[in-house]
Amino acid sequence: MYRKYIKRILDLMLALLALVILSPVMLVVAILVRIKLGSPVIFKQQRPGLNEEIFTMYKFRTMIDKKDKFGELLADSERLIPFGKWLRSTSLDELPELWNIFKGDMSIVGPRPQLIKDMVFMTFEQRQRHSVLPGLTGLAQVNGRNNVTWERKINFDLEYIKNITFLRDAKIIVSTITKVFMKKDISTEGMDTAEDFGEYLLRENKITEEQYCATMKLVKNL
Numbered sequence: 001m002y003r004k005y006i007k008r009i010l011d012l013m014l015a016l017l018a019l020v021i022l023s024p025v026m027l028v029v030a031i032l033v034r035i036k037l038g039s040p041v042i043f044k045q046q047r048p049g050l051n052e053e054i055f056t057m058y059k060f061r062t063m064i065d066k067k068d069k070f071g072e073l074l075a076d077s078e079r080l081i082p083f084g085k086w087l088r089s090t091s092l093d094e095l096p097e098l099w100n101i102f103k104g105d106m107s108i109v110g111p112r113p114q115l116i117k118d119m120v121f122m123t124f125e126q127r128q129r130h131s132v133l134p135g136l137t138g139l140a141q142v143n144g145r146n147n148v149t150w151e152r153k154i155n156f157d158l159e160y161i162k163n164i165t166f167l168r169d170a171k172i173i174v175s176t177i178t179k180v181f182m183k184k185d186i187s188t189e190g191m192d193t194a195e196d197f198g199e200y201l202l203r204e205n206k207i208t209e210e211q212y213c214a215t216m217k218l219v220k221n222l
Contacts, residue, residue, distance in 0.1 A: 003164045011108050015101040026095050029060055029087070036083045037061050042096055047113035052130045055105040057113055058096035062087050076193040089183045097136050109169040110135025111157035117219045118197035121207075122154070129157040132164070142175040146194045150201075 019026075033041045043061045046054050062084035066074045073079065080088075087093040100106040106113065113134035119127065140148070140156035160168075198215060201207045207215075 002166050006166070007107065007164070007169070008104070011101050014108060015098050019098050019102065022095060022098070025092070029092050029095065032083070033061050033087075036081070037064055043093075046116060047134070048116055048119045048130055049105055049113060050130065050133050052119065052127070054116065055100070055113075057105070058099055060087060060093040060096060062093050080193065091180045094136060101136060105133075107133040107135045109138055109160075109172050111138050111160065112141065115196060117216065120215055120218050121198045121201060126154045126158070129154060129161065132161050137172060137176040139172060142172055142179060145179070150195075150197050 030041050038061075041061055043059045044056050045059070047057045049055045063076065063079040064081060064084075066079050068074055084093075097106060101108060110133050111129040119130070122129075138157065139160040140153040143156055144152065195203075198207075198212055202209065202212045
């Protein structure tokens with residue numbers, strides 16, 4: 001009953017309430033992003049959602065568009081300025097996702113929507129994490145977030161979808177709020193931004209470079 005009906009109703013009500021209450025905060029953040037990082041203020045990215053249907057996820061921009069002499073964007077670490085790092089550490093960059101929740105693209109609690117190119121590297125079993133709406137936060141986020149291995153993150157997602165209850169969601173929300181204030185596990189240790197799944201598998205020698213390149217070609221068809 002909760003999983004099929006009540007969860008979506010609560011998502012809708014809480015997302016609407018949060019959008020109203022946090023609108024002044026979002027306005028201030030939007031102005032600061034425009035001043036410090038430029039436009040567009042909102043960063044849009046395609047992510048796999050429920051049943052792997054692709055949707056547009058919204059976040060506040062955290063990087064500048066700095067390019068090399070060939071016109072290519074520089075590495076994330078070079079484009080992520082201190083203000084952008086602060087936005088990420090406070091999770092304020094995630095606030096526009098409340099609109100995704102209100103629209104029905106996401107839930108408050110669920111597996112985090114990963115990149116499309118992360119999805120193509122997952123096994124059939126791992127891709128079962130897409131059998132529910134992705135979330136603003138989830139079981140993996142309160143158990144290490146970006147500071148645990150990809151396998152552990154996905155295992156937490158799979159564990160969550162097997163037992164979705166109101167009490168569990170409430171505990172995850174409370175734990176998330178605590179971790180946000182403590183600014184814990186924002187990024188992988190030793191890295192400014194989270195590592196893509198394919199890059200992780202390649203670095204750990206779990207796939208070959210040929211397998212990596214072949215799989216990346218699939219992304220262009222999605």
